[in-house]
Amino acid sequence: MKYAKVYFDDIEIGHEMPSLAKGPIRQIQLTRYAGASGDFNPIHQDPAFAKAAGMGDVFAHGMLSMGFVAQAVTDWLGVGTIQKLGVRFAGLVRLGDVISCRGRIVGKWPAKEGGQGQNLVDVEVWAENQKGEKVVTGRATAALVSRW
Amino acid sequence: MPIQVNTAVKGKEYPPFAVTVERGKIKEFARAIGDLSPFYLDDAVGRASEWGDIIAPPTFPVTFRHEAAGSEALLADLGVDISRVLHGEQEFEHFKPIRPGDTLLVRSRVTDIYEKAGRSGPMAFVVRESTITDGENDIVAVMRHITVVRL
Numbered sequence: 700m701k702y703a704k705v706y707f708d709d710i711e712i713g714h715e716m717p718s719l720a721k722g723p724i725r726q727i728q729l730t731r732y733a734g735a736s737g738d739f740n741p742i743h744q745d746p747a748f749a750k751a752a753g754m755g756d757v758f759a760h761g762m763l764s765m766g767f768v769a770q771a772v773t774d775w776l777g778v779g780t781i782q783k784l785g786v787r788f789a790g791l792v793r794l795g796d797v798i799s800c801r802g803r804i805v806g807k808w809p810a811k812e813g814g815q816g817q818n819l820v821d822v823e824v825w826a827e828n829q830k831g832e833k834v835v836t837g838r839a840t841a842a843l844v845s846r847w
Numbered sequence: 848m849p850i851q852v853n854t855a856v857k858g859k860e861y862p863p864f865a866v867t868v869e870r871g872k873i874k875e876f877a878r879a880i881g882d883l884s885p886f887y888l889d890d891a892v893g894r895a896s897e898w899g900d901i902i903a904p905p906t907f908p909v910t911f912r913h914e915a916a917g918s919e920a921l922l923a924d925l926g927v928d929i930s931r932v933l934h935g936e937q938e939f940e941h942f943k944p945i946r947p948g949d950t951l952l953v954r955s956r957v958t959d960i961y962e963k964a965g966r967s968g969p970m971a972f973v974v975r976e977s978t979i980t981d982g983e984n985d986i987v988a989v990m991r992h993i994t995v996v997r998l
Contacts, residue, residue, distance in 0.1 A: 721881060728879070735872075735879035737912045740929055752930035753997075761934035762909050766880035769905040778886040779898065781905045785938035785991070 705776050707809070707818035707843035716802035716822060719771035724759055724796050732763045759792035764835045768824050771800035776841045782819065786837030790828070797829045802839070810845075817842040849998040850931065852960065852971045856924045860956040861916035870947035873903045876910060903945040908979055908988050909937075911953045918994070921957070925973065927996050935972060935995035943987045951987060952980050962998070971996040 729743045738760055741748040749757045765786050772781055792798060806821030819840055826835035870890075877887035882904060885892040893901035914920065922929055945951070959974040977990040 728881070732879045735876045736910055738909075738918075742930065748930065761937065762906060763880065765937055766882065766904065766906045770880060770882040770884075773882075773884065773905070778884050779902060779944060781939075781941060783938070783940045784905055785936070787936045788934050 705780075705843060707807075707820070707845045708847070710776075710804055710807065710820050710843065712804050712807055714804045716771060716775050716800075716804075716824070719767065719774060719800040720797060721767045721770075721800065722795075722797040724792055724794055724798070726757070726794060729757065729759055729763070732760055732766075736760065736762060738762065754791070757794065759796075761788040761835075764788070764792055764798060764826055767798055768800050768802075768826055768835055768837065768839075771802065772822060772824065772839045772841065775802075776820070776822075776843060780841040780843060781839055782817075782842050783840040784824075784837065785839075786824070786835050788834070789836050790832050790834040792828065792834050796834075798826050798834065799828075800824070800826045800835075805838075818845055819843075849969055850927065850996075852925045852927055852973070852996055852998070854960050856921070856957050856973075857960045858957060859924065860954070861920060863952050863954045864911075864913035864916055866911045866951050866953060868903065868945055868947055868949045868951065870901070872910060873901060873907065873945075873947060876907055877904050880904065880906075898944050898946060900946045900948075905939055905941065906937075907945060908939065908977070908990050911951070911977070911979065913953070916953070916955050921973070921975065921994070925996065931997045933995045933997070934992075936991075936993040938991040940989040941987075942989075943981065943985060945987060949987075950982060954978050954980075965995075965997075967997070969998040971998055 802824040808819040810816045822839040955977040973994040
């Protein structure tokens with residue numbers, strides 16, 4: 700976790716987001732996330748249900764992994780800076796997995812002259828498991844203040 | 848034998864529902880993710896911040912649920928069992944911070960249904976969009992949710 704204010708002036712295209720490691724994923728976290736989010740799909744709780752559904756075993760809520768990715772972005776660029784976050788759930792997160800959330804700046808858009816609008820940066824984001832397989836891919840847009 | 852989804856659900860609007868954001872729910876949600884930022888958890892930090900209170904994490908609007916307008920209602924309309932669905936994609940757009948005590952209106956509709964061949968067979972993609980507005984009728988956030996049905 701990081702709290703220093705990040706300024707638009709200090710971020711450039713190609714900068715890498717500090718990697719955030721989450722996990723290993725435990726059943727208790729999936730149960731806790733079910734309660735916190737209201738998603739009680741038994742496929743995340745009940746191994747017999749998951750097996751009968753053809754999924755082999757329970758797996759994590761996609762939204763939990765998206766929460767990890769959002770945390771990686773806000774740990775870096777600041778809480779309250781995310782204007783947009785969109786992801787695709789590219790692979791299942793299983794019990795015991797360690798998830799690394801990563802990203803890099805792919806766009807930088809200064810506010811228009813005269814104080815109109817906001818300074819925006821686009822971040823390509825992804826999360827991968829301990830085997831290097833991508834489980835989440837996506838993009839975030841964050842608004843950053845300028846030093847000047 | 849592949850199952851069918853009821854594609855007539857495309858375009859359906861669900862009844863609006865109101866939510867009042869609870870302080871404890873924000874903290875419970877942040878802790879469940881393991882995101883211990885004081886801007887979500889510490890009331891004093893929140894009060895001193897530009898927002899005047901703690902705010903909700905970016906993915907918090909996923910907690911805005913109602914039995915007549917949520918996944919259960921959608922799956923019933925599609926004629927699909929919960930064991931066949933996966934979360935395909937999710938997007939949030941944020942326009943205003945979400946704070947404890949905010950009363951918000953959530954309006955959802957099914958914007959698209961299409962079928963594609965996936966790695967493990969045919970799949971249907973169901974796209975839902977939820978618009979969240981406040982008492983000033985400002986858009987606070989928009990959520991887009993793609994449910995994948997294994998046919």
